[in-house]
Amino acid sequence: MGRAAATAVSALCLIIGTTPAAYSEDDRGRDDRRDGRDRIERHVTGKILRADYDGYSDDLLTAGLGAAGLAGPAPQAANPSSPTTEELRRIAIYNNYRALVDVSAGGGYGTLYGPLVGAGEKAQERDGKIPGTEYLALLDGDDGGNSRITVAVQIPDSFRPDKPCMVTATSSGSRGVYGAIGTAGEWGLKKGCAVVYNDKGTGTGFFDLENGKSYTVQGEHVEASGSSKPLNFQPRIQQRELDRYLEDSPDRWAIKHAHSRENPEADWGTDTLRSVQLGFHLLNRHFAGDKGFRRITPENTVVIASSVSNGGAAALRAAEEDRRGWIDGVAVSEPNVNPKRDRSFKIQQGNGPALAEHGRPLYDYISFYTLYEGCAAAVPGNTRALQVCTDLKARGLLNEGTPAEAQKLIQDYGIVPEQNALAAFYWSANVYQSVTVAYANAYSKASVTDNLCGFSYAFADATDRPAPLPRTNAELAFAQSNGVPPTIGIQLIRNGVSTTTVGGAAAPMADVDGAACLRSLWTAGDRDHQRRGGGGKSPARRLAKGVEEVLATANLRGKPAVIVHGRADALIAVNHSSRSYYGSALRQKQNIRYYEVTNAHHLDAFNALPAFAAAYVPLHVYFNEGLDYLYDHLTKGDALPPSQVVHTVPRETGVPAPPAITRDNVPPIAKKPRKEDRITFRESVLRIPN
Known part of the structure; x- marks a missing residue:
């Protein structure tokens, strides 16, 4: 399929039934317009897919x-080269679980946390x-643009319709729909x-510009123009513009989080609320035929907005936006939340x-890190790294x-000193x-x-030149990617910059020119935005406006909230x-608690590394x-512990590995x-003890 395929597919295709052994179309109750206070069905693109898991051969977690x-x-x-949707799901859950949780022996998996910890006898028999x-469903945004959201609603057999509860698990980072399965899930x-x-609106939203291929809600890698199923992402580009771009920049990929042209973060709270609405809709459909069934509503259900990192920020933003009582409380970890400036x-x-x-x-602060952390x-x-120091001095950015x-x-x-130990690692890992x-x-x-600041995304061959992504990488992207390159072999490319090889592009770790350009987008745009009130066509001014769109108010409308964060978080x-x-x-x-944990970081x-x-x-x-x-606060009325610093004890070195972690290393949050x-x-003054 050639380049012309890149813009040919309609956004109105329907998902048709696939892999009947796993998912099937679920049409029951499509005419039921009473589920929820808004008609969430109008946002569903195509069919809602259903899969039942016995807890032995396959399962939810x-x-x-x-x-x-x-x-x-x-x-x-x-x-x-041709994975099934069941295989894609299994590999995706495996990778997403392990991306956020240490499953190494001695690290706490199986003793302090994990599928078996705190689970019942039947769970032990099933190995968790x-x-x-x-x-599984795909939701469209209000404007019908690129802001398509993949939503999964899991209903365990242990769910009690007479005592319902719901937890949001918006993905962390730029991960796909299972990105919070090992945490809130x-x-x-x-x-x-x-x-x-x-x-x-992030996830595996990749688009192969050269070949006009993208991904379905289940992760199938398909030709856009020939797909009978709606795509997770398709960039809006005029064909002439795309042809010109690919002549100079072949084999490039568009990434949904970066290139949807819709600033998806501005809608993270809305996306989370719509997921909750779809959850109520599906719960009522799921149990509608049960004897004595009572409708499940926000009034009789405990709803906790939760997740970590970007998902944690989405939970906070959802609570701020929730004027209709969908959410009862918030519990998040290390949220990437951008609060409005408060110098009071x-x-x-x-x-x-x-x-x-x-x-x-x-x-x-990330662009500041990108510019200076190498030195x-x-x-x-x-x-x-020493060359970065030299280049910064030559630019007048260091004396x-x-x-x-x-x-x-x-x-x-x-930036607190505790972050410094890991900052070098993050910089070296791009x-x-x-x-x-x-x-x-x-x-x-x-x-x-x-080509903002000269950056693009592509697979790089042995000479650092952009090249076609290997087929297996592309086919397994849904299961193996983290949502933003570098991932599945797609690299961050600095166009025209060479490394020690003779290639025409390179990973930009030590590229001060690129870092300075990225930083200038903030410094110029922030000044212009404050002075002129926003708007404008320059990337810097658009960026400043985009940042303003994602700022959080910290007004949770009275909902109780818990935030946990590691002091050594270098991200x-x-x-x-x-x-x-x-x-x-x-x-x-606001009714909020903050627990800061020493000797804890972001990932x-x-x-698992010694x-x-x-x-x-x-x-x-x-x-x-x-x-x-x-x-317990929501269901029993128990008081939330006061905000505090939790002082932990590192495991320290050992031979051949550090000693196994115990509860002595991680004392509980004190009541x-x-x-x-x-x-x-x-x-x-907000005072944080050392």
């Missing part, structure tokens, strides 16, 4: 792998497999709650200086061009760079053909996210505790914390 299988080798497709029904299913997942208070950790410039948006992390012998100077700039930007490029495009609503800075949001919520007299999965295992504890333990406390551990707010 582990896709038939069980607790042991999640900790074991990755499942494989029988034919990687949970029987039930899963519905597992907690909700083990509690007997319905779980509503959504990918918030300062943040002080221990006896350190009080920080007034807190609550900087993600793009502000800050430079050590003798690291020529690439001395030393790592110490760069590090001080970063710390003065409100995390900051990839996040900055994706969000620069998303916030400015850039087209893939804009989502505590001073600019959770701490600032919490303080602003307190200023508005527990890295704790160096991480010795120094860090699983934040996931405290996410589960936060959910438990909120649930009555010591005075010296309490987080307080007095005289317009």
Whole structure:
């Protein structure tokens, strides 16, 4: 299929029944217009698919792998060039679970958390497999554009219609629909709650521009022009424009989170609320034929908005937007929330200086990291990082061009010292760079053909030249990708920049020109936006406007909320996210608690590495505790513990591995914390104990 296929398919195709062994079309109740206070059906594109799982051969939580299988080798497709939808689902659940949870021996899996921990006797017999029904749907946005949302609603067999509960599990990062299955998903299913997942307009929204191919709601890799099923994503590009672009930039990919031209983050709260509405609609359809069935409504159901990272921010935003009582409470971990600027208070950790410039948006501090962290992390012998120092000095961005100077700039930007240990790792792994490029495009609503700051996405061959993505990579993208490159072999490309090879493109880790361009989008756009009131056509001004669209109010409309965050989080800075949001919520007299955990960072999965295992504890333990406390508060009236710093004890080094973690390493959130551990707010200062 040639380039002309890229814009040929209609957005109004219907999903038809596929893989009858797993999913089937579910048409029951399509004429029922009473489910929910809004008619969520009008947002459904195509058929709602249904699959029933017995809890033995397959299930909701582990896709038939069980607790042991999640900790074991990755499942494989029988034919990687043509995987079935069942195989795609199983591999996707395996990878998404392990992306956020450390499943290594001794790390807490199976003792402190996991499918078997706190589960009943039957779950033990099934190795943590949970029987039930899963519905899968694709929702359209209000404008019928690219903001398509994949939603899955899981109803475990243990769900009680007479005592209903529901948990949201909006995906973390840019992951697909199962991106929160190991966090909010597992907690909700083990509690007997319905779980509503959504990918918030990110997910595996990839489009092969060269060949006109994309993905369905079940992850099938299809030709856009010939698909009878609606696509997860299709960029809006005029054919002439696309042809010109591909002549200069062949084999490129458009990425939904970056290139939908709709700033999907602006709708994360709305997406989560619509998932809840669809959840009620499907619950009532599911149990409609039961004897004595009473309609399940927001009034008789406990609904908790939850998830981690980007999904956590979506939960908070949903609670802020919820004016009609869909949500009862919020429990989130390490939320990537961008609070509106509130300079009415300062943040002080221990006896350190009080920080007034807190609550900087993600793009502000991530682009700052992208520019300066390479130099800050430079050590003798690291020529690439040391070159960053030299280049920054040559540009006048550093005076001395030393790592110490760069590090001080970063710390003065409100980055706590505990984040520094992991920042070098994130920079070397291209995390900051990839996040900055994706969000620069998303916030400015850039087209893939804009080549914003000279960046694009493509597979790179052995000479660093863009090349066609191998077929197996493309076919397994739904199951193996994290939503934003680098992933499944698609790399972040800096057009025209070469590495030590003779290629015409390269991964941009040490590229100061690209980093400076990305940073200037913020510094120029923020100034223009404040001075001129927004608008305008320049990418910088569009970016500033896009960031304003995602700012959170911290007004939760009285809903009780729990936030858990690791102090050593080197991705989502505590001073600019959770701490600032919490303080602003307190200023508005919200019922909110904040638990900050020492020696915990953003991605527990890295704790499987010996160096991480010795120094860090699983934040996931405290996410589960936060959910438990909120649930008991909502169902029993138990008081939420006061806000506090939880001091943990690292496992430290051992031979051949660190000793197995125990509860001594991760003491519980205290119902009555010591005075010296309490987080307080007095005289317009939010005080965080060391």
